[in-house]
Amino acid sequence: MTAGLAIDVVLATVIANRLEAITREMGAAMLRSARSPIFAENRDFVTAIFDDRLRMVAQTAYIPVLLGSTPFAVEAIADFFAGDVADGDVMILNDPFMGNNHLPDVTVARPVFHDGRLCFWVLTKGHHADVGGGGTAGYNPEARTVWEEGIRITPSKLYRAGAYNRELWTMLLANVRLPFLVEGDLQCQVGATRLGERALLELLARHGRDVVDAALAETLARSEAQVREALRAIPDGVYRAERQLDQVGRGPVAQPSVRLALRIDGDAVEFDFSGTDAQVPTYHNSTYANTAASCYNALFSSIDPDIQLNWGSLRPIAVRAPEGTLVNASNGAPTTACTTALCVLIVEAAWQALAQAAPALGQGLWHRQGIAGMSSGMNRRTGKPFAVIHHFGKGGSGAVQGCDGWDHISPVSSMGGSRAPDPELFEMRSPHLILNYEYRPDSAGAGAWRGGHGVHYRVRFTDGSTTMALAPSCFSPETAPAGVCGGLAAPPASARIILASGETRAFDGPMLFRPEPGDVLDVYSTGGGGYGDPRARPVEAVLADVRAGLLSVEKAARDYGVVVDAASGELDRAATEMLRAQRTGSNGKPDAE
């Protein structure tokens, strides 16, 4: 590292942006060449570059919660192989207790050497179609330990100094049900790191190591200063919030909670989870890496969105997560749902705490995720195995001051960055037929700015063997997306299975579902929470939702005090004025809060 090398701002910016562009190019290559729709369609992966001191310097995050944990993964790999890192090595890791989130997210990292010296690490991490174990597509809602979830890959080398490690590949592929997809996607990750390496070597050849290092130092310092400035703008104090999980088991069992004390102290912030409930014997637990990553999601979605997430911008953030709790489970605990269930809880708690600190930062809560999760099996029509994500059941995002929520958007673990599957490719791959995939009326939380809408998703299982992961999400008023600053909560979600026989089954805990041909899954996802008093919403905006068929006249009157004639669709102005005036005169408090 060259201290004090003078470098002009334009060059520093060009280099920093080039590094970001390299991670985007790596991501584009993965989208192009992947085998599983989880990469190619859902974009369930991240790419990043670390310097030789393991500082994250650039990244592309379609799923930010995967990204925030990569510093822990690269540290675990570099630690494990200390003194044994060679040009041409490619490392792999998925063990949640060595710096990963959960087993299906497999990290592939490559050290980059320039003039014989280690300069960078390039990394990709993505959700694989299968990691063995007792579940489906990496999810086992019935697991009680990590060993039932799949194979633990501790830091290992896929390539040693450029040589293919046949023993490891053979052993890994023997331990998964879908070796065709897993091999293709691992190669796709290796290829992306190769592209990253090529591009970094070009950059180093053009500018020289010293200039690149100076540019990085400049960039990291600027990012850190931006975050500190944003934190200084939030009033100092300790802000507390608590959010509860949906049911973790079948039948009437306790729903554990995450408890957060958010400490703003000048230009630093601490997320303190002391007092959070103990870890559970189900896959909801979070690892420390995943908890930290979720805190980053909560903060970076609340401050200036142009701030880049890197080593510098993470420095002002501390995370305290006691071991043995939901937010830092001990070695051996199952964790597959941590990127969904626990990440969501942490972000919800953090947003509620931030809203107390500064109402303008408040965000209505989003739908949680994962009622209809993954399915995999054998497709008799194509003769091929398949693994697909049913992310058609996305819900709405929460409203913020000045802005309605987004309808049907991927949840806070990706902040809208992951992509819903294409229905046509989905049906071409899997033995599933989509019967319904459109907005669910009345699913948005009311507010001066309302939440986005949820979806009614209905799918029929047609032919072939399928195992599907199902989990309750937002099923109760306590776990449905809350409103903020006077905005109302979105109504709870619901789901049921309609068997081919016509019999209907509810499910009240995470489960593996093995449908018979003709069975139907019927999901009503929820919308996002509202922001501000719904009676302050302009009448025209309420009317537009009624005309679009997204808001019933009953809910328009009840939540917004807007009276619409059901038959004609016309606004009753006088009745509306009366109702709105009357409500302001009474206690005025929205009833669902």
Add this chain to the structure above:
Amino acid sequence: MAFRIGVDTGGTFVDVVVADEGGGLRLYKVPSDPRDLAGAVLDGLAEAARDQGLALPALLAQTERIVHGSTVATNALLTRRGARAALLATEGFRDILNMRRGMRERPMDSRRPPPLPLIPRERIYPIRERLDCDGVELEPLDTAAVAATARALRADGTESVAVCFLFSFVDAAHEQAAARELERELPGVHLSLSSEVLPQVRLYERLSTTVVNAVVSPLLAAYLDALGRRLAENGFAGSLLVMQSNGGVCSPEVGKRFGVRSVLSGPAAAPVAAAHLAGLAGLRNAISVDMGGTSFDVCLIHDGKPHVTTEGELAGHRIALPMVAIHTIGAGGGSIVGVDARRMLKVGPASAGAYPGPACYGRGGTEPTVTDANLLLGYIDPGLFWGGRLRLDVDAARRALDERVARPLGLDTLHAAYGAYRVVNENMVDAIREVSIRRGHDPRQFVLLAAGGAGPLHVGALARELEIPLVLIPRLASVFCALGGLLSDLRHEFTTSFVTPLDTVDLARADAVLARLRKQAEATLRAEGVAAADADLQASVDLRYLGQFTEVEVPLPGGAFSPAAVAALAGEFHRRHEAVNGYQLPAHGLEMISQRIVAVGRTAKPTLPELAVNGSGREAAPRGRRAIYWDNALVDVPVYAGLALPAESLVRGPAIVEQETTTVLVPPEFDLLTDRRGNGVLYRKDLDPDAALARLRVEAP
């Protein structure tokens, strides 16, 4: 004498370039009229005729081809003033358009409102019908529902209908049957079938592209019909061609049906011309910047080609067709200067357009614009604007700027005007950064190519800010898009999907598939009047490893299938896959997904003079001097008559060089060399232009 004419209509001016057989190029500029664009085009052509001493019919009778780019489709989309459109969608899939695949492009940006859909939900009609992924009918089309919907649409004044059903790219029968019902009930209403607009898998992408087509096509069709009629009335019997977003041209018949292919009809031509001109100077890397009256378009040209993408969108609307990747912001001579809510200076994106236009046009405009500011700063001679045909009113400009900007901000007029100049420049610099620095390219290693009437006044300042050493200012800068049209070939893609493993491909069947595409391609080019000798058909196929989602395009050697060609395809696929994705899997099987014929109808192009750059220019004599306001002070600078300059003249900055339709401002840090054709090379004083050129030639990023 046979003429070829390029015409580009923007929001502010109509640009005309007339090429004669002798290689001569003449350019004209007349005001645009958004209320009667076809009339404005005729005005431009009449102007050209007058200049050649001909009556308009005489000119048109001798014109073999008119290539036309317009912003009709672009503006329909940008201003959300397209046709009143409705959408018929498969029942159960009503909201695909607005769902946008559940994404927001800036995940951490919680304060950005969701985009408004082009068609509101109440005009999206679910229709009962369903095919499965093999094209098997699971639910017949409810034709009665289509007919009932059509009657409802007739009642509510619908002008355009999009139809997009699931798996229509496998079997279009349901869409076609719906079209028959719609045609019967809604004669004359524009129909967009997704199976015709973009017959490809991926529902949202196909649907959004189809909806854009529905919204823009009726406007483009009405315009092209009016234009064709008026050209014919005035004796034009040649072919009219329309610029497409992919950098190629097509016939009006194609343009009217598929307006979505022309959403960048105007701007796509500038990068084509820029790549061509930079190529003549031996440069493979350029940034074309086009500043007209309303907008500023930037495009990165890398390795001799404008960047083309199928991942594009315009105003937030996804369009999955190949388009030249142009970044546009609202910054032009007509951009309105004002004061924003923070009491800071604001320039654009609103534009005064051509009517009423800048205050100085004296057409009743009261809002100050960038052109008003430039006039007050002394950059423009009020008597020479637009070849002296529009006397600019300095007092009107001063009044507008004083009233709306200087007084509210407590500035004197010149300060306010210079502030406007700097703010609009900063906006443009940021747009250049977006396509270069933010994509990892250092703009200092690119030549800046200035186009558009307003460009040359600003480009020196942009180059100074971005530290770009060299700028090319073609004499035709002010009519660059019109020129680009004349440099474009007819270009169409014909694609079909015959999915098969590559190693067991039925060669005869694959050849039959290609032959069918080739026939379509030949017929299209023939209908557009392309002679067989000018037609170029390139065959390619899309391959991937079994089970992948994305294909790699590989040219089919020899244009026909044979065991040797198949082996060559596989070898080339592995190589290309390694290059773009970083790995290859030679032991893995391949599948062929689609077959393609790209049909190019080569057009005769005007020969453009090569830029003669040579550091030994002689210092030219100015025709006068005037004071300009620069870096917060009045500076007395020489003024040169651009076209009267002797060949290879050297102009030392600061200076003003006036040409017929544009003015070049040479900042103090730069000098300008002209060649004998009136092209200009602006280069930093600390460099000699030959060295600057040579450096840009070798430093291919």
